[in-house]
Amino acid sequence: MADLSLRQLDKKYGSFHAVKGLDLHVEDGEFVALVGPSGCGKSTTLRMIAGLEEISSGDILIGDRVVNDLAPRQRNISMVFQSYALYPHMTVRENMGFTLKIAGRPEAEIETAVADAARALEIEPLLDRRPAQLSGGQRQRVAMGRAIVRNPDVFLFDEPLSNLDAKLRGQMRTEIKRLHARLGSTVVYVTHDQIEAMTLADRIVIMRDGLIEQAGSPDEVFNRPATRFVAGFIGSPPMNMAEGVIQDGLIRFGDGETLPLPAQFRDAVTAGQRVTLGLRPDDIYPVGHGLHAGEAVETRPLEVALTEPLGNETLLFVRFGGVEWTSRMLNPRDLRRGETVDFQIDLSRVHLFDGESGRSLRTA
Amino acid sequence: MMDANQSSRIRKRLTRWALNVALFIAMAIICLPGLWIVLNSLRPTVEIMAKPPVWIPRELNFDAYVAMFSGVGAGGIPVLDYFRNSIIIATTSTVIALAVGMAGGYAFARYRFRGKSGWFIGLMLTRTVPGIALSLPLFFLYARLGIIDTHFGLILAYVAMNVPFTIWLIDGFFRQVPKDLSEAAQIDGCTRWQAFWRVEFPLARPGIASAGIFAFLTAWNEFALASQLTRSTNSKTLPVGLLDYTAEFTIDWRGMCALAVVMIVPALLLTYAVQKHLVSGLTSGAIKG
Amino acid sequence: MKPWRLPPHLLLLLPAVLILAAIVVIPLGLSLWSSFTPFRLTRPDTMYDFIGLRNYARLLGDAQFWSAFGRTVLLLTVALNLEMVLGLGLALLIERASRGQRILRTIMMFPMMFSPVLVGFQFKFMFNDNVGLVNNALQSLGLTDRAIPWLIDQNLAFISIMVAEIWSSTAVFAIFILAGLMAMPRDPLEAARVDGCTPWQTFRYVTWPFLMPFAFIAMTIRSLDVARAYDIIKIMTDGGPARRTEVLWTLISRTAYSDARMGMANAMAYIAILLSIAFTLIFFRQLSKARSQIAAEW
Numbered sequence: 001m002a003d004l005s006l007r008q009l010d011k012k013y014g015s016f017h018a019v020k021g022l023d024l025h026v027e028d029g030e031f032v033a034l035v036g037p038s039g040c041g042k043s044t045t046l047r048m049i050a051g052l053e054e055i056s057s058g059d060i061l062i063g064d065r066v067v068n069d070l071a072p073r074q075r076n077i078s079m080v081f082q083s084y085a086l087y088p089h090m091t092v093r094e095n096m097g098f099t100l101k102i103a104g105r106p107e108a109e110i111e112t113a114v115a116d117a118a119r120a121l122e123i124e125p126l127l128d129r130r131p132a133q134l135s136g137g138q139r140q141r142v143a144m145g146r147a148i149v150r151n152p153d154v155f156l157f158d159e160p161l162s163n164l165d166a167k168l169r170g171q172m173r174t175e176i177k178r179l180h181a182r183l184g185s186t187v188v189y190v191t192h193d194q195i196e197a198m199t200l201a202d203r204i205v206i207m208r209d210g211l212i213e214q215a216g217s218p219d220e221v222f223n224r225p226a227t228r229f230v231a232g233f234i235g236s237p238p239m240n241m242a243e244g245v246i247q248d249g250l251i252r253f254g255d256g257e258t259l260p261l262p263a264q265f266r267d268a269v270t271a272g273q274r275v276t277l278g279l280r281p282d283d284i285y286p287v288g289h290g291l292h293a294g295e296a297v298e299t300r301p302l303e304v305a306l307t308e309p310l311g312n313e314t315l316l317f318v319r320f321g322g323v324e325w326t327s328r329m330l331n332p333r334d335l336r337r338g339e340t341v342d343f344q345i346d347l348s349r350v351h352l353f354d355g356e357s358g359r360s361l362r363t364a
Numbered sequence: 365m366m367d368a369n370q371s372s373r374i375r376k377r378l379t380r381w382a383l384n385v386a387l388f389i390a391m392a393i394i395c396l397p398g399l400w401i402v403l404n405s406l407r408p409t410v411e412i413m414a415k416p417p418v419w420i421p422r423e424l425n426f427d428a429y430v431a432m433f434s435g436v437g438a439g440g441i442p443v444l445d446y447f448r449n450s451i452i453i454a455t456t457s458t459v460i461a462l463a464v465g466m467a468g469g470y471a472f473a474r475y476r477f478r479g480k481s482g483w484f485i486g487l488m489l490t491r492t493v494p495g496i497a498l499s500l501p502l503f504f505l506y507a508r509l510g511i512i513d514t515h516f517g518l519i520l521a522y523v524a525m526n527v528p529f530t531i532w533l534i535d536g537f538f539r540q541v542p543k544d545l546s547e548a549a550q551i552d553g554c555t556r557w558q559a560f561w562r563v564e565f566p567l568a569r570p571g572i573a574s575a576g577i578f579a580f581l582t583a584w585n586e587f588a589l590a591s592q593l594t595r596s597t598n599s600k601t602l603p604v605g606l607l608d609y610t611a612e613f614t615i616d617w618r619g620m621c622a623l624a625v626v627m628i629v630p631a632l633l634l635t636y637a638v639q640k641h642l643v644s645g646l647t648s649g650a651i652k653g
Numbered sequence: 654m655k656p657w658r659l660p661p662h663l664l665l666l667l668p669a670v671l672i673l674a675a676i677v678v679i680p681l682g683l684s685l686w687s688s689f690t691p692f693r694l695t696r697p698d699t700m701y702d703f704i705g706l707r708n709y710a711r712l713l714g715d716a717q718f719w720s721a722f723g724r725t726v727l728l729l730t731v732a733l734n735l736e737m738v739l740g741l742g743l744a745l746l747i748e749r750a751s752r753g754q755r756i757l758r759t760i761m762m763f764p765m766m767f768s769p770v771l772v773g774f775q776f777k778f779m780f781n782d783n784v785g786l787v788n789n790a791l792q793s794l795g796l797t798d799r800a801i802p803w804l805i806d807q808n809l810a811f812i813s814i815m816v817a818e819i820w821s822s823t824a825v826f827a828i829f830i831l832a833g834l835m836a837m838p839r840d841p842l843e844a845a846r847v848d849g850c851t852p853w854q855t856f857r858y859v860t861w862p863f864l865m866p867f868a869f870i871a872m873t874i875r876s877l878d879v880a881r882a883y884d885i886i887k888i889m890t891d892g893g894p895a896r897r898t899e900v901l902w903t904l905i906s907r908t909a910y911s912d913a914r915m916g917m918a919n920a921m922a923y924i925a926i927l928l929s930i931a932f933t934l935i936f937f938r939q940l941s942k943a944r945s946q947i948a949a950e951w
Binding site: 383384386387390391393394395396397398400401404412413415416417419463464465467468470471475477483485487488489490491492493494495496497498500501502504505520521523524527528529531581584585586587588592603606615617620621624627628631632634635636639 | 660661662663665666667668669672673675676677678680681683684687694742743746747749750755757758759760761762763764765766767768769770771774775776778779783784786789792793820876877878879880883884887902905906909910915918919922923925926929930932933934937
């Protein structure tokens with residue numbers, strides 16, 4: 001195991017600047033998830049760490065070794081690919097033992113390593129099959145087994161679960177988490193799925209246009225998003241956003257509606273400033289159906305435009321401040337389209353972002 | 365530690381260079397013979413024969429081509445007749461081979477029947493008969509039927525020669541056209557024939573075109589059969605005509621080079637036109653058989 | 654009762670079957686018959702003089718025939734294998750070129766479009782001891798001061814023919830292997846690199862197993878018309894010097910047309926045909942195995 005450092009990592013494809021001076025340190029044994037929309041540079045970054053993509057400038061260190069120009073085979077890493085990338089003409093056993101065979105290890109050692117990994121992943125009965133005879137979930141396990149056998153300094157995952165159906169994805173997520181807990185390995189995990197990132201990672205790195213928007217623990221990026229982009233990207237259903245202007249201690253929205261300026265932002269804004277207000281669906285709810293006991297609550301009667309019952313909760317859609325808001329009603333009661341209900345808005349949990357830069361206006 | 369990176373960077377760059385050089389040399393070897401022919405068709409015989417060799421041509425002209433096409437020109441070789449024969453024979457045999465091959469290819473692509481692979485291999489094996497071996501009985505047969513030295517005889521032979529491979533290629537192209545399409549067309553009110561003609565045929569057309577070009581080139585370039593089944597300007601084709609430039613002990617290199625260029629230019633143009641389909645057709649036909 | 658009609662697939666295959674029967678199968682029957690006769694073109698009545706296997710028996714003891722036979726097999730084995738190796742190299746080089754792939758591919762295919770006769774003349778010209786490009790170049794570079802008798806020395810002549818043959822047909826292999834390379838999934842290659850493979854190991858363990866079926870396909874297609882080599886040899890040396898480059902096909906042609914011994918020539922032709930068919934069948938079998946392997950695994 002080893003730690004991993006990226007220093008001012010840069011990647012240009014002709015005139016396209018894919019990764020712009022990335023700085024990131026991954027501790028030994030840490031699980032870091034790179035998330036972002038497609039084209040944000042997360043996969044390119046991973047591939048540069050693997051050595052599959054040349055770097056334009058900057059440094060990559062594994063342990064205290066600079067590996068900028070080394071071939072992938074010299075980096076002692078493992079990678080799990082989105083398509084699993086199993087060798088179709090080899091059995092599962094051969095697939096998993098391949099890396100050791102290449103390294104010229106003795107038969108017995110290979111056998112033990114493969115058997116151990118197979119046991120850990122519960123794929124022992126599959127060892128003599130070929131990849132074509134396996135289901136998606138089984139292939140996924142074999143791909144992970146192959147990565148484990150190498151006993152690498154760093155594990156790299158490139159959207160490993162995106163080819164699986166929803167149910168299997170949930171199962172494999174748990175599996176990966178358990179595996180990481182057991183092996184204590186250094187992991188860089190690329191995904192576009194924020195739920196995967198939240199559930200798996202010690203630290204989430206949200207990327208956009210080749211830059212890091214925010215890096216922090218799941219709790220941090222969820223509760224203290226540094227930018228409007230992060231706030232919108234993390235959390236499901238996504239955070240409600242409304243544009244407004246600061247006026248007389250109020251936030252005035254496009255349609256003239258207002259909300260009082262929450263206390264925590266009073267010193268951070270100036271009159272006339274354009275802002276974006278963000279509020280999670282958990283923090284706007286019909287009276288008595290909230291998640292938190294509201295601290296600074298504002299109550300508004302709003303008309304329910306649409307309902308989406310999910311059993312243990314119901315999502316409500318209402319119009320307020322010129323945009324549509326999603327509200328999460330816990331312990332749902334029967335509500336109809338068109339009914340007007342009193343909604344509580346928890347001002348203490350409001351996020352405010354600068355209208356121009358999109359950066360959070362939170363001071364503390 | 366920097367050393368490992370540096371040496372690996374240098375090695376990468378060196379390999380890239382070496383491979384580019386190798387590619388360049390390979391391409392040069394492929395192109396050189398052709399260029400050599402073109403060059404020599406343009407320079408006077410004295411210069412071709414010069415000792416020590418003349419590397420940078422002092423004089424280039426089209427005399428050889430002018431002589432060739434001015435009727436019975438240099439050395440009395442009727443190139444125009446050969447050219448006409450070649451065009452007629454290659455075109456006609458290609459059209460017929462395509463028609464026959466399309467029917468056969470469609471049968472293999474769309475119908476299941478007993479002994480299908482046996483039929484297929486049987487058809488292909490007829491192609492493996494060496495031209496020279498086939499020429500023996502054909503020569504005898506044609507002589508009996510009185511069709512030696514006719515366009516008809518050669519066309520017939522080339523159709524037979526091209527049909528197996530044409531079937532193979534066209535079979536591959538029809539397989540790529542989803543069966544659903546023709547079924548949908550039939551549900552929409554087409555007869556099976558209309559469904560073929562209006563839906564499947566247009567979709568397979570690029571592939572059929574390249575099968576046609578392949579057949580054309582085979583007929584255009586064929587020598588073993590043509591050299592035995594033709595006698596005179598009635599039916600001699602260009603490849604056979606090329607031999608006219610060789611006398612007992614001397615060869616008119618310049619005239620021959622010019623004729624070679626005349627032969628190869630149409631072939632190259634056609635190849636370039638279907639290059640893309642040709643590769644995909646050959647491979648898809650062959651792999652998904 | 655419905656009137657019996659030809660099933661559609663047979664109807665569709667009929668033209669092909671008819672024409673092949675008329676131009677290939679029946680004539681071959683004829684030549685099989687005449688291989689059992691002392692048939693001479695000059696004396697048509699000898700056609701009906703059945704002599705059983707005497708022609709074949711004579712061939713068995715004919716040293717000239719067997720050396721031509723051996724030379725043919727040698728030429729095919731060496732040429733096909735070299736073509737495969739060179740075609741593989743060429744395809745790999747072109748595949749990794751970042752720019753101008755299309756033009757490179759087109760250039761690569763050019764030799765395929767040259768008529769074998771043309772290839773023969775071209776190389777006859779280039780290997781000409783007096784005015785040929787090869788000797789001119791060697792002499793100008795000062796590598797040799799005498800004219801190397803490329804087409805006159807027996808071993809050099811065989812090598813020269815081989816060069817011409819390889820030049821004209823390597824493209825077939827390159828095309829198929831290139832198609833294979835382009836169809837190949839990227840990920841296993843990258844996985845192999847990450848797993849610790851050197852470029853050679855990646856090729857050996859991942860690329861080649863995938864490409865092998867494509868190489869077999871090319872082999873099969875090539876084996877369909879190996880006899881194209883006849884045209885090249887006919888032009889370059891016509892079996893000479895002193896029959897040192899004689900292969901089956903030139904021997905057949907000489908026996909039939911120069912010596913007019915059709916019966917004997919047909920007997921030889923039959924052996925040549927069986928040789929071709931054997932080659933092709935072997936590759937067809939490999940091909941279908943390879944195909945099902947690709948379909949099942951990749």
